[in-house]
Amino acid sequence: METDFRVVVTREGLTEIVQFYGIIDSRAENALRELAGMVNGPNVRCDFNKSGRINSMGIAFLLRFMKQIRDDKSASISIRGLSQVNMILFKMTGIFLLATAEQ
Amino acid sequence: MNPPILAFFRNDTDKRRWKSDMASIPGIVSIVTEESAHSPFKTICRSVPKPQFILLSASFYPDKGFGITTLIRNLFPGTEILLISPAFEPFPDIALLFRDGIRNLVVVPTSPLPLSQGIGPVDPPLSVAIKSLTADRHERMYACLRQGTTVSEFTLTSSDQKEPLIKHLENTINGKSTEEEFLRQRAALIADEMIENALYGAPRNGDGTRIFRKGERREILPGERIEVRFGFDGENLAIEVSDGWGSLLPEEIIGHLEKNRDRDGLPPTDGGLGLFLIWRFVDHLYVSIAPGRETVVSGQVRLATPGELPEAKGFHMEALRACA
Numbered sequence: 514m515e516t517d518f519r520v521v522v523t524r525e526g527l528t529e530i531v532q533f534y535g536i537i538d539s540r541a542e543n544a545l546r547e548l549a550g551m552v553n554g555p556n557v558r559c560d561f562n563k564s565g566r567i568n569s570m571g572i573a574f575l576l577r578f579m580k581q582i583r584d585d586k587s588a589s590i591s592i593r594g595l596s597q598v599n600m601i602l603f604k605m606t607g608i609f610l611l612a613t614a615e616q
Numbered sequence: 617m618n619p620p621i622l623a624f625f626r627n628d629t630d631k632r633r634w635k636s637d638m639a640s641i642p643g644i645v646s647i648v649t650e651e652s653a654h655s656p657f658k659t660i661c662r663s664v665p666k667p668q669f670i671l672l673s674a675s676f677y678p679d680k681g682f683g684i685t686t687l688i689r690n691l692f693p694g695t696e697i698l699l700i701s702p703a704f705e706p707f708p709d710i711a712l713l714f715r716d717g718i719r720n721l722v723v724v725p726t727s728p729l730p731l732s733q734g735i736g737p738v739d740p741p742l743s744v745a746i747k748s749l750t751a752d753r754h755e756r757m758y759a760c761l762r763q764g765t766t767v768s769e770f771t772l773t774s775s776d777q778k779e780p781l782i783k784h785l786e787n788t789i790n791g792k793s794t795e796e797e798f799l800r801q802r803a804a805l806i807a808d809e810m811i812e813n814a815l816y817g818a819p820r821n822g823d824g825t826r827i828f829r830k831g832e833r834r835e836i837l838p839g840e841r842i843e844v845r846f847g848f849d850g851e852n853l854a855i856e857v858s859d860g861w862g863s864l865l866p867e868e869i870i871g872h873l874e875k876n877r878d879r880d881g882l883p884p885t886d887g888g889l890g891l892f893l894i895w896r897f898v899d900h901l902y903v904s905i906a907p908g909r910e911t912v913v914s915g916q917v918r919l920a921t922p923g924e925l926p927e928a929k930g931f932h933m934e935a936l937r938a939c940a
Contacts, residue, residue, distance in 0.1 A: 573889065
């Protein structure tokens with residue numbers, strides 16, 4: 514698992530796939546801010562299968578990113594590929610108020 | 617020989633509820649207050665003028681006119697109170713606890729803890745809490761680890777060391793079971809938040825403003841000290857991070873825990889989420905603050921089946937007096 518954060522966006526029909534790589538922490542701030550401008554929806558799938566640890570700063574930036582694309586672009590956000598701890602973390606911090614978990 | 621521990625229960629039913637937990641703790645003097653807290657206090661005060669600390673049943677909370685903590689404070693000034701709460705009861709109101717100067721809470725599960733795999737029974741949370749409360753600051757790490765467990769210690773010289781240290785911690789939790797993987801993930805997150813707090817939350821100017829921005833690369837300042845310790849005994853992980861600033865305030869911690877716990881929606885944006893996450897992911901949180909000298913944040917986590925975290929969590933917060 515790589516540790517440096519990066520994000521890759523691809524499109525499958527009406528769904529944009531946002532693939533997260535590495536650790537999501539304070540170093541992800543700029544990339545996540547730019548990401549909000551790159552994603553248009555209407556459906557956005559955030560895939561954390563290749564991401565590592567997410568700390569409180571990472572959560573704050575993810576929340577900001579998701580809130581922005583939901584409010585400004587009416588994007589419908591889904592999430593997949595969470596580790597055990599990240600799943601708990603997302604539930605605990607309200608990320609699932611902005612996005613739904615894919616089965 | 618240590619002085620006795622005084623344990624206060626609201627009534628006989630309350631005392632019976634705690635009977636089995638109390639049985640393993642030596643030197644406990646139990647007091648049932650019934651409807652009036654005043655008369656038993658006078659008798660006890662004469663017989664135990666200086667208890668080691670006080671165990672107080674959470675059945676007194678929310679305080680319905682007993683004013684028991686005020687009475688305890690008057691009779692035993694400076695004595696720590698450990699509130700004991702069964703997991704099936706609602707989590708005590710943190711603001712009320714703080715108002716009453718209660719900085720120690722243990723939430724005790726109602727079902728017996730499972731036996732560990734071949735290494736003996738797990739210490740119940742109440743025992744661990746009492747050991748932590750009575751242990752010397754430097755022995756606290758060992759209080760929840762089996763005897764003979766190696767504790768690794770590191771002194772940070774730069775923020776660049778955070779990731780290699782977390783990697784080392786992850787490697788310390790060897791094993792490939794889902795329980796071990798779950799512990800590894802929790803340990804990494806806890807260590808991350810503890811180290812970030814020491815690197816970026818603790819260093820403050822005289823007016824309380826933070827010196828460093830979260831995530832910026834930084835060297836440890838001359839005279840500054842950040843130490844990381846951890847040990848894993850095959851089942852329990854103890855982790856501790858100390859900084860030489862002593863800038864954290866107990867009110868601040870309680871505020872963050874309360875604000876994040878009671879929110880209904882997205883987390884507040886004014887910080888404190890990291891501390892809240894540490895509290896939620898450790899089995900027991902211990903914070904010791906010597907203002908202007910040192911803050912120690914430590915926690916204990918044990919192997920568990922992946923899934924939801926138990927809602928209720930205990931803590932100890934010790935605020936030592938400032939240097940004269």
